[in-house]
Amino acid sequence: MLKDFVINSNDKKIRTADFDPDDTDDISKKEAKDEILKLQERFCNLQEKLYASKKYALLIVLQGMDCSGKDGAVKNVLSGINPSGFYVTAFKQPTPEELSHDYLWRIHQKTPSLGEIVVFNRSYYEDVLVTRVHGQVDDKLARARFEEIRNFEKYLRGNNTIVLKFFLHISKEFQKEQLLERLEETDKNWKFSESDLKERALWDEYQACYSDMLSRCSTKHAPWYVVPSNHRWYRDYMILSVIVKTLEKLNLEYPTLEGNIQQLLNDVSTSS
Numbered sequence: 001m002l003k004d005f006v007i008n009s010n011d012k013k014i015r016t017a018d019f020d021p022d023d024t025d026d027i028s029k030k031e032a033k034d035e036i037l038k039l040q041e042r043f044c045n046l047q048e049k050l051y052a053s054k055k056y057a058l059l060i061v062l063q064g065m066d067c068s069g070k071d072g073a074v075k076n077v078l079s080g081i082n083p084s085g086f087y088v089t090a091f092k093q094p095t096p097e098e099l100s101h102d103y104l105w106r107i108h109q110k111t112p113s114l115g116e117i118v119v120f121n122r123s124y125y126e127d128v129l130v131t132r133v134h135g136q137v138d139d140k141l142a143r144a145r146f147e148e149i150r151n152f153e154k155y156l157r158g159n160n161t162i163v164l165k166f167f168l169h170i171s172k173e174f175q176k177e178q179l180l181e182r183l184e185e186t187d188k189n190w191k192f193s194e195s196d197l198k199e200r201a202l203w204d205e206y207q208a209c210y211s212d213m214l215s216r217c218s219t220k221h222a223p224w225y226v227v228p229s230n231h232r233w234y235r236d237y238m239i240l241s242v243i244v245k246t247l248e249k250l251n252l253e254y255p256t257l258e259g260n261i262q263q264l265l266n267d268v269s270t271s272s
Contacts, residue, residue, distance in 0.1 A: 005019070005225050005226045006218075015211045016169060017207070022228060023234075027237070029233050035241075042244050043243060046247040047082060049253060050250075051116070052254050053252055054114045057113060057114050058161070058243075059162065059163045061164065062119065062123075063122065063168070064168030064169065065170060065199075065206060067175045068229050069170075070121050074119055078117075078119065086117045086118075087119075089120055090122060104152055107123070111161060132209050153221065162246060164223075164246060166224075166225050166227050167225065168235060174230045179196060
């Protein structure tokens with residue numbers, strides 16, 4: 001299943017329109033929910049080993065249009081894991097200090113240390129998406145940044161940081177439904193902003209930039225996964241499946257205790 005949604009580095013031009021945001025791979029909601037419970041248990045065990053061994057770090061990148069469910073994915077997929085060694089960073093508009101540096105300067109400071117899991121809710125890819133759509137970055141500069149980003153991710157992987165990138169793919173009609181829900185339900189009004197409508201008007205431009213991003217920045221060491229996200233339960237199932245499968249490949253183990261165990265037991269037993 002996963003191979004159908006991962007972008008291979010040898011793929012040619014990718015278009016978001018090539019993927020169906022309603023796709024559930026013939027898995028029922030009940031089957032996915034049951035599997036999610038099993039996957040969460042495995043994930044918790046793997047995270048403990050990751051944190052204890054401190055041999056690898058995991059960086060999870062979430063990108064998608066407004067209403068694609070980045071916050072919900074963090075809440076549902078990562079619930080229950082040990083908060084030690086785990087945090088989420090949401091990249092907002094750069095501060096004056098951040099703008100005085102290169103665009104990756106603020107990013108590198110937030111990457112995970114060995115043993116940690118960090119989620120980027122939006123990421124450095126905003127600098128080839130929003131900036132490009134709004135004309136702050138032209139095509140030539142965007143392509144130069146694509147190469148810089150590929151090199152940055154290769155550098156992270158070379159230093160034992162696993163990079164998993166998920167594009168949460170929704171339809172324009174689904175986004176409309178979500179925006180209406182934010183207006184109609186009082187407890188969701190706070191999520192709505194008039195800027196959402198301005199960005200929605202640029203839907204086609206964003207899809208073109210996302211397509212270019214997927215085509216140029218999916219590599220063997222940092223692949224992009226296109227996650228059909230019109231169905232939230234399938235989104236959660238797919239993201240969790242990829243994370244667990246990736247961590248299992250690392251063959252994580254708890255570190256062994258140095259010294260004579262029996263002697264240490266005796267020392268503890270006889271201590272006052």
